[in-house]
Amino acid sequence: MDNFNSVNDILDFAIQSEQEAVEFYTKLSQNSNNSQMQKVFSDFAHEEMGHKARLMDIKETGIMETSSEKVMDMKVADYIAHVNISPNMTYGDALVVAMKKEKAAFKLYLALSERVNDPKMKELFLSLAQEESRHKLRFELEYDENVLKEN
Amino acid sequence: MADQEVKYLKFKTYLNAYCPYCHQSFNVEKKEVKQLNFKAVYKGQEITVSLSPYLDVFEIETSVPINEGEVLDDLICPHCNKSLINKEMVCGECGNTVAQVIISALSRLIPFFICLKRGCEWHGLTKADERRIKLKIPRQDMPEQDKTMRIHNHLEVPYGYTSELASLEAGRCLQCKTPGCVDGCPVNVDIPSFIKLMRENDYDGAAKKIKEKNVLPAICGRVCPQENQCEAKCVLGFKDKPVAIGKLERFVADYERKMDLVRIPVIKNKINKRIAVVGSGPGGLTVAADMAQLGYSVTVFEASHELGGVLTYGIPEFRLPKSIVQFEISYLKELGVRFELNHVIGNILTIDELLEHFDAVYIGVGAGLPLFMGIEGESLGNVFSSNEYLTRMNLMKAYKFPEYDTPMPRGNKVVVIGGGNVAMDSARTAIRTGSTEVTVIYRRSPNELPARLEEVHHAEEEGVRFRLLTSPVRYIGTDYNMVKSVECIRMELGEPDASGRRRPVAIENSNFIIECDLAIVAIGTGPNPIIFRTAPNLKRNKWGYIDVDPETNETSIPNVYAGGDIVTGSATVIQAMGAGRIAANAMHKKLKGN
Numbered sequence: 001m002d003n004f005n006s007v008n009d010i011l012d013f014a015i016q017s018e019q020e021a022v023e024f025y026t027k028l029s030q031n032s033n034n035s036q037m038q039k040v041f042s043d044f045a046h047e048e049m050g051h052k053a054r055l056m057d058i059k060e061t062g063i064m065e066t067s068s069e070k071v072m073d074m075k076v077a078d079y080i081a082h083v084n085i086s087p088n089m090t091y092g093d094a095l096v097v098a099m100k101k102e103k104a105a106f107k108l109y110l111a112l113s114e115r116v117n118d119p120k121m122k123e124l125f126l127s128l129a130q131e132e133s134r135h136k137l138r139f140e141l142e143y144d145e146n147v148l149k150e151n
Numbered sequence: 152m153a154d155q156e157v158k159y160l161k162f163k164t165y166l167n168a169y170c171p172y173c174h175q176s177f178n179v180e181k182k183e184v185k186q187l188n189f190k191a192v193y194k195g196q197e198i199t200v201s202l203s204p205y206l207d208v209f210e211i212e213t214s215v216p217i218n219e220g221e222v223l224d225d226l227i228c229p230h231c232n233k234s235l236i237n238k239e240m241v242c243g244e245c246g247n248t249v250a251q252v253i254i255s256a257l258s259r260l261i262p263f264f265i266c267l268k269r270g271c272e273w274h275g276l277t278k279a280d281e282r283r284i285k286l287k288i289p290r291q292d293m294p295e296q297d298k299t300m301r302i303h304n305h306l307e308v309p310y311g312y313t314s315e316l317a318s319l320e321a322g323r324c325l326q327c328k329t330p331g332c333v334d335g336c337p338v339n340v341d342i343p344s345f346i347k348l349m350r351e352n353d354y355d356g357a358a359k360k361i362k363e364k365n366v367l368p369a370i371c372g373r374v375c376p377q378e379n380q381c382e383a384k385c386v387l388g389f390k391d392k393p394v395a396i397g398k399l400e401r402f403v404a405d406y407e408r409k410m411d412l413v414r415i416p417v418i419k420n421k422i423n424k425r426i427a428v429v430g431s432g433p434g435g436l437t438v439a440a441d442m443a444q445l446g447y448s449v450t451v452f453e454a455s456h457e458l459g460g461v462l463t464y465g466i467p468e469f470r471l472p473k474s475i476v477q478f479e480i481s482y483l484k485e486l487g488v489r490f491e492l493n494h495v496i497g498n499i500l501t502i503d504e505l506l507e508h509f510d511a512v513y514i515g516v517g518a519g520l521p522l523f524m525g526i527e528g529e530s531l532g533n534v535f536s537s538n539e540y541l542t543r544m545n546l547m548k549a550y551k552f553p554e555y556d557t558p559m560p561r562g563n564k565v566v567v568i569g570g571g572n573v574a575m576d577s578a579r580t581a582i583r584t585g586s587t588e589v590t591v592i593y594r595r596s597p598n599e600l601p602a603r604l605e606e607v608h609h610a611e612e613e614g615v616r617f618r619l620l621t622s623p624v625r626y627i628g629t630d631y632n633m634v635k636s637v638e639c640i641r642m643e644l645g646e647p648d649a650s651g652r653r654r655p656v657a658i659e660n661s662n663f664i665i666e667c668d669l670a671i672v673a674i675g676t677g678p679n680p681i682i683f684r685t686a687p688n689l690k691r692n693k694w695g696y697i698d699v700d701p702e703t704n705e706t707s708i709p710n711v712y713a714g715g716d717i718v719t720g721s722a723t724v725i726q727a728m729g730a731g732r733i734a735a736n737a738m739h740k741k742l743k744g745n
Contacts, residue, residue, distance in 0.1 A: 036693045070647045075657040079624045080525040090677070091693045096525065097441055144654060146694065147522065149721070150571035151602055151622075151674040 004116060011059040017105060021045075024101070028094075033087040040094055051135070054125050060095035064127055071133040076105045076140040078149075097145045102136035168202050168263065169253045173231035173268055177252065178204055178532030186212070187252075190232070192225040193217060200226065200267040202265070206663070211269070216730075219270040221463075226250035226267060238676045242266040242687055259318065285304045290392035291320040298612040302582050305468045305550055307374075310607060313391040317402040321349040323387060323636045324394050331384030332396060337729035340364045342381060342396055342613035349399065358407035361400060366440040367433060367728065369408060369475050372401025374466060375725045376603050408478055415485040426744050432460025433717035433724040434481060435515035438738075439732045443486040445739055450509070451483075452494040457546060461716075462724070464546035465538075467576050469583070470606075502711060511710045511738045514697065515731065518716035520677040525566065528626025529672070532633040535560060537569070537630035544580050561668020564588045566637055569673035570595065570624055571721075574608040577671045578615045589615045590665060594622035594642050620644075620655065624662065626670060696720055701736035705731055712738060 004010050022045045029041035058064045066131065077099040083089070106129050111124035168177045168187050177187040186201040193215065199213040199596050200223070217223070226235045228718045235250040242249050254263040256520040264696050288547035295301075301308055312320065324346045332342045340361055348357035361368045377383075377397035385393030407413055426442045428435045431453040439449045457463050484490070510634065523529050540560060543549045565581040566608030567580070582589045591610070593600060597619055600607060611617070620642040627636045627710040641661035644653040646719035678695040690698045690707035697706055697713040704712045714724055714730025 001671070016537075036691055036695075040693050072648070072654065072656055074645075074654055075640075078657075079527075079622075081527055081529075082439065083525065090695060141648060141654065147675065148594070149675050150569045151524075 002123060003092060004112070007124055009119060010112075010128075011055055011067055014128050015055045015059070017108075018048050018055060020089065020102065021048040021105075022052065028089075028097075031087050032089065037089060037091065037094065040091055044098055045130060047135075051131070059150075061067050064124065073131055073133065074137065074140040074144060075145055077136060092143065092147045093148070095139050095147070099139035099143065102139065103130050105146035106136060117127055152721055164205065165356055166263070167255045168204070168229060169255070170228040170235070170377040171232070171251060171253050171262070172226060172233045174253075175230040176241055177229075180187075185612070188229060189235070190227040190229045191223045192227070193221075193223050195224070199229075210689055217269045220491070221269050222247050223267040223269075226265070235268075237264065240264060242268065242271060245271045247271065273566060283484065288319065288323050291316045291325070291398075293398055294409070295394075302613050305551045305583060307472050308469050310321065311405055312398055312402045313714075314402075315511070317349065317399060320395050320399055321346050324350075325386060327386055329596055331386065332381040332394075333383035336364075337380065337383040337723075337725045338364045338732055340381075340400075345398060345403065346394070346396075349403065354403050354406045355410075357413045358412065361403060365400075365725075365728065366437055367479050367724075368400050369727075370402035370433070370462060370570060371477060371725050372397050372399075372404055373471050373475075374723075376723060378535055378604065381466045382724070385479060386493055396510060408475075413482060416444060418444065418446050418487070421444045421448075422742075424448070424510040425450070425508065425739065427452065427505045427512045428515060429478070429505075429512065430454075430460055430516050430517060430715075430717075431458040431516035432515055432715065432727060433489065433726035434517075434731040435460065435513065437482065437728040438513045438515065438735045439488045440483055440486065440713075441732060441735035442600060442738065443483065443488050445735075447739075447742075448489075450491060452491050452496050452500070453494070454495045454516075455546065456492050456543070457488055458492070460515075461519075464542045465573070465576070467541070467545055467580050468550075469579065470576065495681060497685050501685040502560060502682070502708065503686070506708075506710065509661045512711065513731070513734055513738070514682065514706070514711065514713040515715050515716060515727065516682055516717050517663065517727075518676045518696070519679050521672070522675045524623065524674060526623060526625050528628060528634065528637075531626050531628040532631075532702050533560070533668060534626055534634050534670045534672065537567075537573045537671050540577055540671050542581065548585065548611050550580070550670055557586060560669060561665065564665075565590070565669045566623075566665060566667040567591045567671045569593065569672065569675070570600040570602055570619075571675070572602045572606055574673035575610050575615075575670075577673050579610050579613055581669070581671065582613050583617060586669070590667075592618045592623060592665070593620050594620065596644060596655075618665070620659065623654070627664075628702070636664050637670060638662055638664055664725070676716075678717055678720075694709050694720065702733075703741075704734040710738075710741070 025041045025045035025048060027047065029038045032038045032041060071141050083093045083096045109125050109129035109132060113122050113129065116122050152483050177189060179186055179188050185204050189200045189203050191198050191200040193214035199214040225597065228235060235252060235450040236250055237251040240249050241247065242310060244268065245268055247266055249264045249266050252263050255259045266533040267583040273695050296308050324343060328349060330343045345360040346361055348529050351592045365371055375397055381396045381561050382388060382393040386392050390695045424447055426449045428439050428449060428451040431451050435451055439451050443449045457482050462476045463473060465493045501680050502512060508656055519538055521538040543557055543560060548559040549559040561584055563586055567578045567588045574591055578591050623639050624635045626634050627638060629635045641651045643658055647653050683689060688708060698719050699706055699713050699718050704714045705712050712734040715727030715732050719732065
């Protein structure tokens with residue numbers, strides 16, 4: 001794991017993570033043998049590009065809006081077993097992959113916040129964690145609404 | 152007034168009628184014939200008139216013949232000789248003169264109006280009094296098997312209305328001029344008309360009226376969620392309980408069947424075009440019936456060895472007897488529809504191959520792919536999808552083992568995951584296998600249970616337990632990989648999200664164990680993938696369901712239509728039928744043009 005010497009180091013790391021997510025979903029889109037799922041993953045990649053753009057904006061302006069409001073954690077991602085990534089994935093599978101990815105990012109930022117002493121850096125990591133939590137919730141809500149209809 | 156003291160004007164109630172002036176009774180009994188006797192004036196001549204004393208019975212006797220459509224000049228009290236004409240009112244049906252008498256009902260005297268035009272059937276109360284009195288007629292309960300007895304058999308639970316109960320219930324209908332119930336029905340059955348025919352004791356006519364729009368009334372009367380459809384729009388429901396439309400539909404359909412009144416229409420004009428229907432569920436059967444009655448040659452392809460789709464494999468015998476399903480299907484056979492069993496379209500024949508031999512294809516394969524939660528332990532032995540469990544029990548008749556050679560999945564302690572009708576069916580089936588404990592586990596609150604209230608109520612009566620705001624997190628197995636318990640977590644409803652809905656959120660460290668030796672996962676289904684393997688150009692949405700033109704239900708492949716669960720995801724029988732009707736109409740319009 002990288003050492004973070006400044007706020008910019010953290011933002012560069014987060015931007016790089018979002019870029020990796022863009023590339024991850026773009027690859028899934030290219031490998032899918034279903035035209036609908038190609039579009040789904042392409043849309044996910046687009047969303048990650050939006051996240052990346054936001055972080056770049058924060059780096060440029062130095063302004064990051066933080067909120068003390070706790071993001072709901074439905075814990076849908078917590079108990080679902082790993083989904084195998086394949087060209088035949090369904091939309092439900094795609095949502096699980098996405099929510100688990102966001103959860104992993106959330107946990108990473110949370111862990112990183114505990115590693116730094118500087119209050120500004122800590123606050124930034126926590127904000128990033130909160131942002132990932134929101135991303136996870138977005139996928140969990142869609143899963144809850146459409147896959148878990150009768151549960 | 153306590154409920155048991157309330158008397159109500161039921162259809163064909165005996166009326167005690169009095170003069171509003173001298174208060175003497177018009178009722179007489181002559182040689183055991185009961186009548187209301189009046190004097191009248193007709194074409195300047197004094198005559199006598201006798202009316203039936205029964206509400207909504209229109210027998211009339213006059214001392215001189217009066218032709219249909221002719222109007223009496225006056226109706227007169229035979230005691231005080233005063234005219235009974237009410238000059239301030241006219242007949243609500245034909246606008247002619249009305250006479251007013253007083254009837255005694257509900258411990259009060261109520262004005263009762265009689266139209267003086269021969270043949271006009273209008274007589275009754277003011278609309279206000281009618282609403283007040285008819286509201287007093289309680290919604291008639293359906294007689295059912297006793298709850299302790301019925302868990303030992305798979306016989307149908309509701310017995311159906313008797314003719315007396317049906318008559319009473321039919322009498323509650325207000326015959327609204329703008330009936331909301333018709334719009335509430337996905338196939339727009341003319342509900343007030345069929346109920347009116349019931350009130351005239353023309354049950355056969357009532358059945359035929361329903362069948363103008365719904366070819367499977369015996370099935371819909373049993374399984375439709377009327378409380379969300381026609382009955383939800385019933386005006387009576389705004390202040391009291393709605394008319395039991397579904398129960399009346401069932402009565403009429405059963406009457407037609409039991410009295411052998413079903414008549415096969417003669418198809419006069421045969422059309423030299425062939426239709427293929429994939430799937431013999433409610434949507435496919437509707438398309439087959441509609442197209443056959445239009446004169447097309449129809450073949451239905453069914454993947455399994457029995458017809459009916461979800462009506463046969465999904466819904467248990469105690470909710471929908473298979474003899475009823477088979478009877479409805481035999482009607483289609485009489486219409487000339489051909490059925491091919493054990494034909495898995497997508498394997499035996501592709502859609503393209505069907506189009507080489509048929510002019511149009513309807514895909515009604517449903518959504519039978521089981522969904523699992525994806526949690527740890529789901530691959531343990533005795534963890535079933537509800538699809539597999541119900542298919543074994545219903546289609547393969549495991550509940551009749553060893554008469555049928557299908558072993559019955561058994562468990563002493565059964566858990567059912569999910570809160571829909573399928574979960575209720577699974578739980579109620581399990582309890583009939585002798586399980587000592589059957590528990591439904593559902594992660595949301597009671598208000599959000601998607602199952603019909605009637606089914607939840609039946610399940611509770613039969614001893615099914617409910618663990619709400621609870622979600623399984625993993626199954627735990629024995630040393631030989633059979634499920635022995637399920638670890639659950641308690642849930643609570645979080646703050647409303649952007650949609651206003653409160654989502655279930657797990658409560659930290661609230662895990663607990665429920666022992667079970669059989670688990671049934673009934674969280675929903677997905678689209679059957681088989682047909683798509685050989686139809687890559689059949690456009691689907693991201694959920695895997697077929698994309699159709701909403702006006703015609705035609706797919707991305709010309710002359711291929713689709714409807715029901717394979718388009719919408721899990722929905723109801725009647726919605727599948729409605730989709731089938733739209734597709735049949737569109738097919739016919741297009742093929743006629745060709």
